[in-house]
Amino acid sequence: MNLGASLLEALESLSSNKVRTALTMLGIIIGVGAVIAMLAIGTGTKQAIVGEIEGIGTNLLFVATNYEDVTNPEPLTIRDAEALNDPVFAPSVAAAAPIVQGQAELTYASNGTTASLVGVTEDYSRVQTIELSEGEFFSSTQVNGLASAAILGTNVAEDLFERSEGLVGETVRVNGQPFRVVGILKKEGGSDFGSSTDDQILVPLTTAQARLLPRREHNQVDLIYVSAIDSDSVKSAEDEISLILRDRHNLKLAEDDFIILTQELFLDFASTVTGVFTIFLGGVAGISLLVGGIGIMNIMLVSVTERTKEIGLRKAVGAKKRDILTQFLIESSLLSVIGGAVGIVLGWILSLGVGRIAASSDFLLNPAITLNAVLLATLFSAAVGLFFGIYPANRAAQLEPIEALRSE
Amino acid sequence: MSKWVVDAENITKVYQMGEVEVHALRGISVKIAPGEVVAIMGPSGSGKSTLMNIMGCLDRPTSGEYSLNGESVANLSDDQLAEIRNRGVGFVFQSFNLLPRATALANVELPMRYAELNGRNRKEVSRQALEAVGLGDRIRHRPNELSGGEMQRVAIARALVNDPAIIMADEPTGNLDSKAGDEIMKLLRTLNEERGTTLIVVTHDPEIASLTDRIISLRDGRIKEDN
Numbered sequence: 054m055n056l057g058a059s060l061l062e063a064l065e066s067l068s069s070n071k072v073r074t075a076l077t078m079l080g081i082i083i084g085v086g087a088v089i090a091m092l093a094i095g096t097g098t099k100q101a102i103v104g105e106i107e108g109i110g111t112n113l114l115f116v117a118t119n120y121e122d123v124t125n126p127e128p129l130t131i132r133d134a135e136a137l138n139d140p141v142f143a144p145s146v147a148a149a150a151p152i153v154q155g156q157a158e159l160t161y162a163s164n165g166t167t168a169s170l171v172g173v174t175e176d177y178s179r180v181q182t183i184e185l186s187e188g189e190f191f192s193s194t195q196v197n198g199l200a201s202a203a204i205l206g207t208n209v210a211e212d213l214f215e216r217s218e219g220l221v222g223e224t225v226r227v228n229g230q231p232f233r234v235v236g237i238l239k240k241e242g243g244s245d246f247g248s249s250t251d252d253q254i255l256v257p258l259t260t261a262q263a264r265l266l267p268r269r270e271h272n273q274v275d276l277i278y279v280s281a282i283d284s285d286s287v288k289s290a291e292d293e294i295s296l297i298l299r300d301r302h303n304l305k306l307a308e309d310d311f312i313i314l315t316q317e318l319f320l321d322f323a324s325t326v327t328g329v330f331t332i333f334l335g336g337v338a339g340i341s342l343l344v345g346g347i348g349i350m351n352i353m354l355v356s357v358t359e360r361t362k363e364i365g366l367r368k369a370v371g372a373k374k375r376d377i378l379t380q381f382l383i384e385s386s387l388l389s390v391i392g393g394a395v396g397i398v399l400g401w402i403l404s405l406g407v408g409r410i411a412a413s414s415d416f417l418l419n420p421a422i423t424l425n426a427v428l429l430a431t432l433f434s435a436a437v438g439l440f441f442g443i444y445p446a447n448r449a450a451q452l453e454p455i456e457a458l459r460s461e
Numbered sequence: 462m463s464k465w466v467v468d469a470e471n472i473t474k475v476y477q478m479g480e481v482e483v484h485a486l487r488g489i490s491v492k493i494a495p496g497e498v499v500a501i502m503g504p505s506g507s508g509k510s511t512l513m514n515i516m517g518c519l520d521r522p523t524s525g526e527y528s529l530n531g532e533s534v535a536n537l538s539d540d541q542l543a544e545i546r547n548r549g550v551g552f553v554f555q556s557f558n559l560l561p562r563a564t565a566l567a568n569v570e571l572p573m574r575y576a577e578l579n580g581r582n583r584k585e586v587s588r589q590a591l592e593a594v595g596l597g598d599r600i601r602h603r604p605n606e607l608s609g610g611e612m613q614r615v616a617i618a619r620a621l622v623n624d625p626a627i628i629m630a631d632e633p634t635g636n637l638d639s640k641a642g643d644e645i646m647k648l649l650r651t652l653n654e655e656r657g658t659t660l661i662v663v664t665h666d667p668e669i670a671s672l673t674d675r676i677i678s679l680r681d682g683r684i685k686e687d688n
């Protein structure tokens with residue numbers, strides 16, 4: 054029997070009971086729609102996070118004390134950072150900037166706020182993009198001289214002064230101590246995760262160490278930001294940092310008492326997490342597709358029972374098993390493929406909606422419908438139709454012609 | 462062409478109903494020559510339909526030898542039997558058995574579709590078959606738009622469309638009034654005369670049986686009379 058005629062006949066048969074066909078398809082539509090939307094959201098989330106991580110700069114490395122694996126680690130110090138800035142032993146390092154960070158209470162007149170305090174050196178601007186809307190970044194003189202100078206993020210400025218302009222020269226109190234405002238950071242806007250520089254206050258590292266965030270050891274820093282000379286040198290920079298710090302900390306055979314994090318590491322981690330997230334979402338949605346498939350099987354079984362006599366007649370006039378099998382398989386596949394196509398459109402609309410909602414709450418997420426997801430959904434729904442159609446179709450094909458003819 | 466269209470040798474059919482065996486046919490031997498018009502009669506339950514289903518290759522005998530057009534069916538698969546029915550046998554049923562959603566034309570076309578014949582030819586041949594049964598002006602009608610007699614004519618057109626050697630009709634007039642029944646019988650006879658198609662009719666009606674050349678009477682799964 055030729056395929057065109059069979060398709061036409063299947064369409065006719067499906068359209069002869071439109072409500073039932075529509076309801077059966079609905080299961081597949083919802084299933085495929087959910088798969089498409091969930092995969093799109095997963096992919097969008099991944100892209101947003103990867104974009105964020107890439108935003109910190111491909112050349113950047115972070116060096117921190119390894120409190121996890123080592124019982125008594127030697128803390129990182131300003132001297133360590135200086136050693137990393139040595140172009141002879143660390144030719145791949147462009148700049149190393151140590152920081153300390155913590156919380157601080159800020160007040161101005163009767164206004165007060167809590168901000169995240171970062172103690173930085175003049176090199177900080179070489180490892181992070183620092184843009185000021187007014188004023189100037191710290192000089193080495195200010196850093197060396199323990200100056201009581203502060204650079205404010207715009208949110209901090211707004212909280213204290215109710216404006217973010219014309220503030221250079223004002224004095225704020227940080228944990229009760231007076232600091233002169235020397236600059237205001239440009240507004241960064243919504244950040245997807247972590248804290249934004251809008252909520253930060255920057256002070257010279259030395260000042261912070263001495264007066265605001267005392268550490269166990271003199272000169273101790275929390276973190277050293279290192280930028281490699283280019284993105285290809287990240288690996289060699291990592292090796293150089295490791296050599297220098299192991300030597301300075303006199304580790305000999307002992308384990309590293311510091312850890313070096315690179316963007317690659319974050320990216321790996323993030324893609325693992327978002328990958329699991331995407332698979333999870335897709336899997337949950339896949340279950341609804343499965344349920345849709347069971348709906349198809351159910352309705353096809355009903356259809357076979359209802360049409361037993363018709364099947365008997367077809368067999369009497371010469372239909373072979375294969376003819377009956379394909380007839381029913383075409384019907385179930387049509388149900389799932391048409392349902393799948395509608396589901397793809399539904400999924401697309403759904404993910405656009407989710408994208409809108411995310412955008413309105415400042416979460417930058419562009420749900421991405423990939424060709425892969427569409428192919429996957431199409432293949433999967435066709436497979437569902439075939440798989441769940443096989444049992445009913447086979448039952449129809451195996452009917453004995455007279456038994457079938459005799460049925461009412 | 463072999464000497465006999467139907468050649469049954471000591472055929473039995475036993476239905477297993479749980480513990481009980483139902484002997485529907487208890488050793489039937491019958492030969493029917495090409496072009497014969499035969500009636501099968503007998504009381505209800507005597508095995509008429511069972512015999513006809515076996516002769517039409519819809520069913521297999523429990524024991525005995527059966528050949529249709531000289532081909533023994535003993536070792537054929539289900540699909541091979543389907544092919545034999547498709548090419549060699551036209552069925553006409555008491556309850557018409559038309560596809561309810563399909564037009565008269567599409568119903569008549571059905572056997573040709575399973576014969577994998579060319580599409581355009583199919584339509585033309587189907588139309589001619591409908592004309593041959595006097596329904597040339599009803600080809601677009603669906604079964605629910607036809608009378609009982611007309612539906613049976615569509616079924617007859619469907620039965621003859623693959624030009625089978627034999628047409629088997631199981632109480633073809635059973636659902637029709639006597640006038641329509643007469644017309645159906647006349648139509649079947651005409652087809653037999655024009656085309657030489659062998660015709661086997663199962664019937665309760667002596668009137669109908671009188672329009673045939675040979676009457677086989679069954680009782681309890683055996684042939685009681687054959688003349």
Ligand SMILES: Nc1ncnc2c1ncn2[C@@H]1O[C@H](COP(=O)(O)OP(=O)(O)OP(=O)(O)O)[C@@H](O)[C@H]1O
Nearest residue numbers: 476478483484485504505506507508509510511512
């Ligand atoms: N599928 C079956 N399972 C069990 N017994 C059956 C089956 N088909 C037929 N029989 C039995 O076989 C016997 C012959 O049945 P058959 O249908 O051939 O009778 P018939 O002569 O056509 O009767 P009627 O004139 O009422 O149509 C009956 O006793 C019937 O009960």
Ligand SMILES: [Mg+2]
Nearest residue numbers: 509510511631
């Ligand atoms: Mg009967």
